[in-house]
Amino acid sequence: MKILVWNEYRHECKDEKVHDIYPDGIHNTIAAFLRADGHEVLTATLPEENCGLSEALLDSVDVLIWWGHMCHGEVPDAVAALVQKKVLEGMGFIALHSAHHSKPFKLLMGTSCNLSWREDGDYELLWAAKPSHPIAQGIDRYFKIAHEETYGEPFDIPEPDETVFISSYAGGEVFRAGLCFYRGNGRIFYFQPGHETYPIYHDENVQRVIKNAVLWAKPTYRAPLECPHVKKITL
Amino acid sequence: MKILVWNEYRHECKDEKVHDIYPDGIHNTIAAFLRADGHEVLTATLPEENCGLSEALLDSVDVLIWWGHMCHGEVPDAVAALVQKKVLEGMGFIALHSAHHSKPFKLLMGTSCNLSWREDGDYELLWAAKPSHPIAQGIDRYFKIAHEETYGEPFDIPEPDETVFISSYAGGEVFRAGLCFYRGNGRIFYFQPGHETYPIYHDENVQRVIKNAVLWAKPTYRAPLECPHVKKITL
Amino acid sequence: MKILVWNEYRHECKDEKVHDIYPDGIHNTIAAFLRADGHEVLTATLPEENCGLSEALLDSVDVLIWWGHMCHGEVPDAVAALVQKKVLEGMGFIALHSAHHSKPFKLLMGTSCNLSWREDGDYELLWAAKPSHPIAQGIDRYFKIAHEETYGEPFDIPEPDETVFISSYAGGEVFRAGLCFYRGNGRIFYFQPGHETYPIYHDENVQRVIKNAVLWAKPTYRAPLECPHVKKITL
Amino acid sequence: MKILVWNEYRHECKDEKVHDIYPDGIHNTIAAFLRADGHEVLTATLPEENCGLSEALLDSVDVLIWWGHMCHGEVPDAVAALVQKKVLEGMGFIALHSAHHSKPFKLLMGTSCNLSWREDGDYELLWAAKPSHPIAQGIDRYFKIAHEETYGEPFDIPEPDETVFISSYAGGEVFRAGLCFYRGNGRIFYFQPGHETYPIYHDENVQRVIKNAVLWAKPTYRAPLECPHVKKITL
Numbered sequence: 001m002k003i004l005v006w007n008e009y010r011h012e013c014k015d016e017k018v019h020d021i022y023p024d025g026i027h028n029t030i031a032a033f034l035r036a037d038g039h040e041v042l043t044a045t046l047p048e049e050n051c052g053l054s055e056a057l058l059d060s061v062d063v064l065i066w067w068g069h070m071c072h073g074e075v076p077d078a079v080a081a082l083v084q085k086k087v088l089e090g091m092g093f094i095a096l097h098s099a100h101h102s103k104p105f106k107l108l109m110g111t112s113c114n115l116s117w118r119e120d121g122d123y124e125l126l127w128a129a130k131p132s133h134p135i136a137q138g139i140d141r142y143f144k145i146a147h148e149e150t151y152g153e154p155f156d157i158p159e160p161d162e163t164v165f166i167s168s169y170a171g172g173e174v175f176r177a178g179l180c181f182y183r184g185n186g187r188i189f190y191f192q193p194g195h196e197t198y199p200i201y202h203d204e205n206v207q208r209v210i211k212n213a214v215l216w217a218k219p220t221y222r223a224p225l226e227c228p229h230v231k232k233i234t235l
Numbered sequence: 236m237k238i239l240v241w242n243e244y245r246h247e248c249k250d251e252k253v254h255d256i257y258p259d260g261i262h263n264t265i266a267a268f269l270r271a272d273g274h275e276v277l278t279a280t281l282p283e284e285n286c287g288l289s290e291a292l293l294d295s296v297d298v299l300i301w302w303g304h305m306c307h308g309e310v311p312d313a314v315a316a317l318v319q320k321k322v323l324e325g326m327g328f329i330a331l332h333s334a335h336h337s338k339p340f341k342l343l344m345g346t347s348c349n350l351s352w353r354e355d356g357d358y359e360l361l362w363a364a365k366p367s368h369p370i371a372q373g374i375d376r377y378f379k380i381a382h383e384e385t386y387g388e389p390f391d392i393p394e395p396d397e398t399v400f401i402s403s404y405a406g407g408e409v410f411r412a413g414l415c416f417y418r419g420n421g422r423i424f425y426f427q428p429g430h431e432t433y434p435i436y437h438d439e440n441v442q443r444v445i446k447n448a449v450l451w452a453k454p455t456y457r458a459p460l461e462c463p464h465v466k467k468i469t470l
Numbered sequence: 471m472k473i474l475v476w477n478e479y480r481h482e483c484k485d486e487k488v489h490d491i492y493p494d495g496i497h498n499t500i501a502a503f504l505r506a507d508g509h510e511v512l513t514a515t516l517p518e519e520n521c522g523l524s525e526a527l528l529d530s531v532d533v534l535i536w537w538g539h540m541c542h543g544e545v546p547d548a549v550a551a552l553v554q555k556k557v558l559e560g561m562g563f564i565a566l567h568s569a570h571h572s573k574p575f576k577l578l579m580g581t582s583c584n585l586s587w588r589e590d591g592d593y594e595l596l597w598a599a600k601p602s603h604p605i606a607q608g609i610d611r612y613f614k615i616a617h618e619e620t621y622g623e624p625f626d627i628p629e630p631d632e633t634v635f636i637s638s639y640a641g642g643e644v645f646r647a648g649l650c651f652y653r654g655n656g657r658i659f660y661f662q663p664g665h666e667t668y669p670i671y672h673d674e675n676v677q678r679v680i681k682n683a684v685l686w687a688k689p690t691y692r693a694p695l696e697c698p699h700v701k702k703i704t705l
Numbered sequence: 706m707k708i709l710v711w712n713e714y715r716h717e718c719k720d721e722k723v724h725d726i727y728p729d730g731i732h733n734t735i736a737a738f739l740r741a742d743g744h745e746v747l748t749a750t751l752p753e754e755n756c757g758l759s760e761a762l763l764d765s766v767d768v769l770i771w772w773g774h775m776c777h778g779e780v781p782d783a784v785a786a787l788v789q790k791k792v793l794e795g796m797g798f799i800a801l802h803s804a805h806h807s808k809p810f811k812l813l814m815g816t817s818c819n820l821s822w823r824e825d826g827d828y829e830l831l832w833a834a835k836p837s838h839p840i841a842q843g844i845d846r847y848f849k850i851a852h853e854e855t856y857g858e859p860f861d862i863p864e865p866d867e868t869v870f871i872s873s874y875a876g877g878e879v880f881r882a883g884l885c886f887y888r889g890n891g892r893i894f895y896f897q898p899g900h901e902t903y904p905i906y907h908d909e910n911v912q913r914v915i916k917n918a919v920l921w922a923k924p925t926y927r928a929p930l931e932c933p934h935v936k937k938i939t940l
Contacts, residue, residue: 088582088626090837101697110580110628111654112558114697116376122702123940125407129388132795132890132926141351142407142938150702153364153401156558156654156695158580158628159394161866162887166388166411168403170940171702172360172377176401182867184581184626185837221837225626227571227584232592232620232641233847235828235875323817323861325602336932345815345863346889347793349932357937358705367560367655367691377703385937391793391889391930393815393863396631397652405705406937417632419816419861420602456602460861462806462819467827467855467876468612470593470640586846595877599858611821612877623834623871629864636858636881638873642830642847646871 002040003214004061005030006053008068008075009045011196018196026067026194026201033207034214046071051079058082063092063217065210067194068102080104088184088225092217094210097194100155105190108183109157115175116152122170124148124193126177126205133164135178135189135212143205149195151175157190165209167192178209185221189213237275238449239296240265241288243303243310244280246431253431261302261429261436268442269449281306286314293317298327298452300445302429303337315339323419323460327452329445332429335390340425343418344392350410351387357405359383359428361412361440368399370413370424370447378440384430386410392425400444402427413444420456424448472510473684474531475500476523478538478545479515481666488666496537496664496671503677504684516541521549528552533562533687535680537664538572550574558654558695562687564680567664570625575660578653579627585645586622592640594618594663596647596675603634605648605659605682613675619665621645627660635679637662648679655691659683707745708919709766710735711758713773713780714750716901723901731772731899731906738912739919751776756784763787768797768922770915772899773807785809793889793930797922799915802899805860810895813888814862820880821857827875829853829898831882831910838869840883840894840917848910854900856880862895870914872897883914890926894918 007027011018022029031041042061044052046068058064064083068075080103087093087108095105100113127142152173158181165178177192191209193200200206242262246253257264266276277296279287281303293299299318303310315338322328322343330340335348362377387408393416400413412427426444428435435441477497481488492499501511512531514522516538528534534553538545550573557563557578565575570583597612622643628651635648647662661679663670670676712732716723727734736746747766749757751773763769769788773780785808792798792813800810805818832847857878863886870883882897896914898905905911 084580085582107577108580110554110578112555112695112697114695116698116700118700118702120702125409125940127388127409129390129409129411131389132924132928134925137926144940152700153362154366155364158651158653159397159631161629162394163398163411166401166409168407168409172403172705174360174362174364174401174403174409176364176398181628183628219837220839221842223837225582225584227582228586230586230588230622232588232590235642235830235849319815320817342812343815345789345813347790347930347932349930351933351935353935353937355937360705367689367693369690372691379705387935393886393888394866396864407940416863418863454602455604456607458602460817460819462817463821465821465823465857467823467825470595470614470877595879597858597879599860599879599881601859623832624836625834629867632864633868633881636871636879638877638879642873644830644832644834644871644873644879646834646868 001063001214001218002061003034003063003065004042004044004057005065006044006067008071009047010071011069021199026196029201030065030210034211037211039214046074051075053079053082055082058086058091061091062219063094063214065094065096066099066102066104067096069098069196072102075103077103080107084108087186087188090185090219090222092219093186093188094213094217095188095190097192100190108188111158112156115155118150120150121147122150124167124169126165126167129163129166133162134216135164135209137212138208139205145193145200145203147198148193148200151192184225185219185223187217189217236298236449236453237296238269238298238300239277239279239292240300241279241302243306244282245306246304256434261431264436265300265445269446272446274449281309286310288314288317290317293321293326296326297454298329298449300329300331301334301337301339302331304333304431307337310338312338315342319343322421322423325420325454325457327454328421328423329448329452330423330425332427335425343423346393347391350390353385355385356382357385359402359404361400361402364398364401368397369451370399370444372447373443374440380428380435380438382433383428383435386427419460420454420458422452424452471533471684471688472531473504473533473535474512474514474527475535476514476537478541479517480541481539491669496666499671500535500680504681507681509684516544521545523549523552525552528556528561531561532689533564533684535564535566536569536572536574537566539568539666542572545573547573550577554578557656557658560655560689560692562689563656563658564683564687565658565660567662570660578658581628582626585625588620590620591617592620594637594639596635596637599633599636603632604686605634605679607682608678609675615663615670615673617668618663618670621662654695655689655693657687659687706768706919706923707766708739708768708770709747709749709762710770711749711772713776714752715776716774726904731901734906735770735915739916742916744919751779756780758784758787760787763791763796766796767924768799768919770799770801771804771807771809772801774803774901777807780808782808785812789813792891792893795890795924795927797924798891798893799918799922800893800895802897805895813893816863817861820860823855825855826852827855829872829874831870831872833869834871835867835869838867839921840869840914842917843913844910850898850905850908852903853898853905856897889930890924890928892922894922
């Protein structure tokens with residue numbers, strides 16, 4: 001499989017704490033553990049021309065992983081629309097953490113994707129709500145992330161097609177943290193963990209889920225979506 | 236509206252602690268607060284002949300509320316099948332707490348309805364995942380029940396049609412606690428709170444949710460489901 | 471209830487055949503039969519300033535009905551985004567016929583909303599797939615529209631929350647023709663009939679469905695969707 | 706993969722016309738084209754002891770295909786419950802044609818599974834509503850079956866998790882003909898074609914769909930569903 005990891009790559013450059021956790025950027029940390037699984041992995045970032053994305057590049061990859069936070073607004077609308085189009089044509093899409101508010105994810109959901117949040121470094125517990133799902137394989141009944149930004153319901157999304165993980169936090173909040181959506185020819189997985197100030201993508205369970213999600217999101221069928229003028233068939 | 240509250244009515248008769256909380260049975264506590272809303276409310280219990288249920292009685296009510304726990308197996312299969320049939324014909328159905336394992340609810344879901352559980356008297360926090368839903372009206376961002384049996388995911392149910400409440404507990408567990416299902420002509424609401432050893436149906440928020448659910452579950456249309464042999468229409 | 475009917479109002483002004491069917495525009499035909507049901511009904515059209523739409527106006531109505539076809543592109547993106555926002559806040563939305571490709575509907579679905587089509591004036595049969603749904607009340611097993619544009623699957627939409635009508639056409643095509651979606655605080659109904667060259671909104675069954683849909687789409691709860699920074703609660 | 710094809714095997718023994726089409730029974734025709742794909746295929750029939758089914762046998766196969774019609778009532782309730790249990794544990798299940806009324810399918814759906822029907826030998830057109838779905842691969846925009854029993858909406862099932870095919874018939878009826886349901890750890894596919902008096906399982910497109918469905922329904926994870934008493938975790 002060929003995977004593209006997109007990262008806005010801003011926190012790592014500006015904030016020493018984040019830089020220490022991800023010296024080469026979140027994208028390279030994710031790329032590394034996916035390469036270890038035998039995948040071909042490319043990366044692209046916001047500072048690159050056209051965000052490092054082109055139609056030809058997106059057509060060449062099976063799955064796009066997206067991490068963004070403070071710079072959602074800097075992604076041009078045309079780039080977001082291109083990503084949406086490619087997902088609808090069949091490219092898998094994995095939206096991580098604050099990518100709930102990224103332009104491509106919001107375009108694909110059609111809702112505000114708003115949620116409640118607080119940033120106190122509390123722990124998160126991720127519970128497998130559907131242990132038989134391909135994305136939950138290798139995960140126990142639950143796993144704990146020692147420090148994470150807290151996200152809470154209501155999460156304004158369409159009712160998910162499959163609810164794989166639900167989280168709780170030290171403050172008692174709950175959040176649907178691992179969710180599958182089928183849209184057009186593509187498969188979308190939203191996954192909550194990944195606040196930049198904690199070493200979350202170094203966590204083995206988080207890596208396991210992302211590795212599983214990449215396999216799950218692989219396209220079956222990929223084609224431009226048409227709105228054809230058809231002829232009456234002969235019966 | 237005309238509502239029927241069914242209760243197995245066994246704990247209250249056998250266990251002094253439960254009796255003290257519900258001296259007239261859980262069914263009469265629920266009936267009382269629904270009557271205060273102006274509804275006509277009947278009750279039926281397991282010890283009555285045929286569980287106090289008949290086709291004529293079920294045809295006469297808009298919504299059936301079900302509480303059962305230790306005696307699910309004593310409900311005859313034919314009674315469970317009758318309840319299922321009436322829900323599919325349009326009668327609203329509200330399954331409370333351990334009614335997740337009641338025969339009628341399991342028949343309607345088609346799954347095991349299994350879940351994880353422990354009984355340590357921990358608190359439960361119920362979060363509104365869909366605050367705009369009719370069943371969540373009058374409820375804040377969350378409400379707390381001081382002591383409740385803990386239910387945890389995975390909850391083996393079909394993906395819900397609407398997820399209204401999600402709970403967390405003092406031990407960090409999460410549970411989809413308020414769920415809507417559309418089946419046949421009927422509407423089904425599952426609601427987690429209600430362990431018999433705590434005064435949960437005296438709680439104002441719990442009462443609010445059940446009052447809302449009754450209005451939501453009221454039938455639009457009620458008719459036997461047929462499998463008609465039809466004739467070719469004239470085009 | 472207060473309803474707003476939006477129409478691009480272009481075919482009626484340019485095409486004599488359409489003008490003869492809807493001398494005052496499609497919007498006024500729809501408004502008239504809704505007024506006959508006792509609703510307060512306003513209209514707005516594309517030629518008006520800002521398409522005749524403002525946040526204050528949309529905040530004042532319960533449900534917005536949308537008819538558009540050849541001029542989708544002339545609706546400013548900001549107007550489409552405003553409609554989307556108001557639906558997510560709770561305003562009901564009914565998308566008629568070729569509004570499958572209107573900007574607001576596409577924003578709300580997140581998919582291409584593409585379909586197959588041909589325009590041969592064939593009949594359409596609309597079958598009630600869910601006769602117990604509020605929107606299907608008063609409709610028989612099926613109803614026929616003598617002449618309609620043919621729409622065919624695949625219809626690129628998210629899996630609907632409720633499938634109320636499915637159509638077939640003289641050429642054997644099938645199409646999911648009456649569909650409910652829950653998004654944010656709002657309710658959305660897509661309804662296939664309404665090609666401008668046939669007197670479809672004069673049809674009694676079509677009017678029945680739209681009258682039902684308006685009642686169904688009425689908001690329960692209406693509020694801006696927030697993404698609040700919250701504080702840890704006291705447990 | 707290891708597949709079990711179950712057939713009530715009654716029509717073929719009693720009705721010469723059916724016998725001529727399926728001299729070795731519908732099960733052996735299906736088994737033959739699946740074997741040609743390299744699968745290990747077993748068969749079981751109603752006349753065998755316990756319907757030819759045992760827990761050990763079901764545990765050993767990946768997917769169970771079910772064809773039944775006139776003898777649904779002769780399948781013991783315990784056998785139907787065993788099949789349901791095994792599907793919830795992860796075994797794939799494909800219900801063909803009149804298996805919509807088979808005991809295992811009805812148990813899994815929780816609804817009446819009623820539909821409208823007529824038997825005039827009309828043609829059926831199956832349209833791909835989701836061409837990107839694994840089960841639709843290799844199928845064109847539609848395919849035609851020259852003679853089939855007509856099934857029509859309303860089909861009383863839970864809203865499907867994925868709608869893959871929708872049919873129309875010579876009389877204009879529509880029917881959701883290819884449907885995916887996720888239940889417990891298992892995957893269920895309902896497929897309409899297969900009336901016994903026509904050579905439907907000799908049709909190349911029908912075979913293609915069943916071959917695809919078998920691959921799709923293969924379990925990811927297989928385990929008994931438990932309702933465990935758990936201990937509070939250490940946080």
